[in-house]
Amino acid sequence: MRLPSILRTGVFQLTMVYMALFGASVAALFIFTYWSTIGSIERQSDSVIEAEIRGLAEQYERRGLPGLVEIIRERVRRDTQGRSVYLFVDSSLRPIAGNMAYWPQELNRSSGLVSFFKINADGVQIPARARVLTVGQGYRLMVGREINELALINQDFRRALVWGIGLTMGLALAGGILMSLQAQRRIARLNRTTRQIIAGDLSRRVPTTGGRDEFEELTQNVNAMLDQIENLMAGLRHVGDSIAHDLRGPLTRLGNQLELLAAEAEPSREGLTMCAEQAEGLLATFNALLRISRVESGAYRSAFAELDLSGIVSDICELYHAAAEDERITFSSEIEPSIAVFGDRELLAQALTNLLDNAIKYTPQGGSIVVRLIQEADSACLEVADNGPGVPAKDRERVFERFARLDQSRSLPGNGLGLALVKAVAEQHGGTLEVADNSPGLIVSLKLPSKQP
Template sequence: MKPLSIKKKVLFLILVVTGIVAASALALTYYLYQHLYVDKQIDSLSLQGKKLAQIYHQHGKDTYFTDRIKWANDSSHANIIFTDDPMELSSGLPFDTNTNDNLITFKERQKLLQGETVVLIREHSQFHQDILGIAIPVFSSKNELSGTIFLSMPLSDVYEPFVQIRLTLGISILLILLLIFFIGYKSSNQVVRTINQMKEIAMEMESGDFSKRMAVTKNGDELNQLSRSFNKLSSTLEKVEQHRREFLANVSHELRTPLSYMKGYAEGIEEGIIDQKKGMHIIQDEAARLSRLVHDLLDLAQLEGDSYPLTMEPIVFAQLIHDVLDQMAFIANQKGIYLKRTLDEVCIVYGDSDRLQQVVRNLLDNAIHYTPSGKSVSIELLVHQDKAELRVTDEGNGIPEEDLPHVSERFYRVNKARTRKDGGSGLGLAIVYQIMKKHHGTFDIHSEAECGTTALIQLPNTPIDEDLPTI
């Protein structure tokens, strides 16, 4: 059996709700008519009859009593009669002496004889309509049954005042039902359109196209919020897919280049067209470059995971920086670059010593590579309240403003021609960013063209709560 579509399910639900509302409205109408209006008329007639019975009990069938009967007939919608013989009611009297129909039944007459009030609603053959009647036994001053007061009125007189109410209520309910159906139908169409559009876009995503977006209006209902969230998801997936393709392209390029050099020079040495010593030196350089690239890729992949372990411990940050500077002093001296140190020697930070050394080394490596010979690189370590701040400033050409937001992305290079000559994998600053993220620290780059670049990192100098969110 083919399952029902969402539209059919929604329409079925609307019809069910409409039916329930209609049934409830009919039940309410009946309740208002039967239990409120009719019962109110019965109570009113009963009260009026009992007052007349009380007058008879006090005065008997005298002029005062008959005048009150006449006055009651003239001042109310009910027909009021008094009979000395309840048998007249049983035979249909006093309405029609020629009818054979009983106005009250034998059992009801017995109730009257026992002093009970009788309430009846039935069709009268003479009037061809339902009547509401109340028969009240009348007792004399000696508490003897002397007769019956019968109050009656056509049920149409009770119904007519209620017709306008029922008509107004019916029209109102009909309008409400139409409104419910219209709103429900319109909403169901909107829901179905939104779901179908999502389905179409999802199918495009399966084929690798993340460019499609949901139509969004200005109102802030749930469907538009869902569409905005879906568009945000599509945009995120599009960026992820773009980064994935760029990453694969960059990795392929970075791996292909040293492998091509190694293969070319190995073949040249084998054929005797390249000096063996020179060729082996180039092969070793390319192998080292390839090893660094693979190592950086593995580092970055581990750091981007959520479960990478860090050995957090208090570290004399100035001493760690001194150690890295001493290691890189030879490279700086070869290039004729002076390293200026201004370090707060008592600065303590909490972190992973190996990873923080990697951060300092990557920042210094970038600064030395971009600083011309004869210039200097400044390293400053300061403490501001609960944070340690390290600044590494070079005197290079600076970074264009449009490139600053991208320098911590994988394989991003400001100087696209730097890939071979100056080395570097384009992963150094991406690794710095991830390490600082793991340490609940920050990493920023400030630069102006022709004015040098400052790399700024900040670390907490208090123990890190591992449950805190990463900054």
């Protein structure tokens, strides 16, 4: 059952509509041609009859009945081809003159032009058109013309019309079937690939034909989308892997310690406290992960409002000032007043907190940290600069990844999630996060659009 499935395709249905439209326009074209050719000839022939009637009526006025009879006879004699039809009858329809043997009944119906079939002596029917002129008391004169050639052309024309429309429809149908078969084949290819992808094979791609039509465009878009999805999936898997990897270590340690404690007759309070602290650290890591994915999910965006970023930055600087000084780090801030952004107060505060946590962690005693908030053309720029060890150029992209910990920082406490959260916060606010060299040290700049995104 091939045909029914074709009939169901959208392309074929479209073809059917086109076919109907095409048929209608061909018919309209024929009708117009008919009107302007055969119709015109008919009208011409009719006007000849009218003119003849007028002429004969005039002759009757001038020369009376005998004159009219004579003229009719003269006309019949001169019409060697026999195309003109004349018949002059008295009130009882008896022929007086003319080249027709009987008075056709059709003529009694109308006083205008009438079409009828003239039956010859040999019984052949010839189509004719005629008009009647009444003269004197009950005398009637019929003037007409045979239109058998016109009728033949007419017949041919109609046949051509039927064939023409039939052929057009046939071609449209065949073309439609061909087109929909081809479209169906290409869509089937697309469907086959998507089904394979649904089945789990993300590496599949829809074969391209190299053309430039919309199907090819769709194919390329689908493939590009699949690339994107595959990348995201890979990223996700990477995150999942690193979460598993980075949490396995501490969990194993915790498990081992608890096992040892369980084996002791009287578990030491110190050991238990240590275990509790480790569990708390793990919990904090999970919370940080959850918070990052929550920020990335855009859940906070609905609560975004216009904020005084200068105020938030001042608050957090004030909060961290003492902590930095305790580490013998010079802490200074340059904050332009009343810089407004559109966002979430807690998230932005948390982001700056993470940046300052990092700065304090990596800046050696005697070092300095500078926080700067300046208004740029169309964004607010928040910078945290330190003169710690900085980040080698090759690692600058990697520092934003979850659990990205550079070799030099492995020994320091931390879960490697701080900058990942800042990055997520920056992105949710339509901003950017970059790290640069402070030679020596690191500059992290967070740029947030000034206006509502």
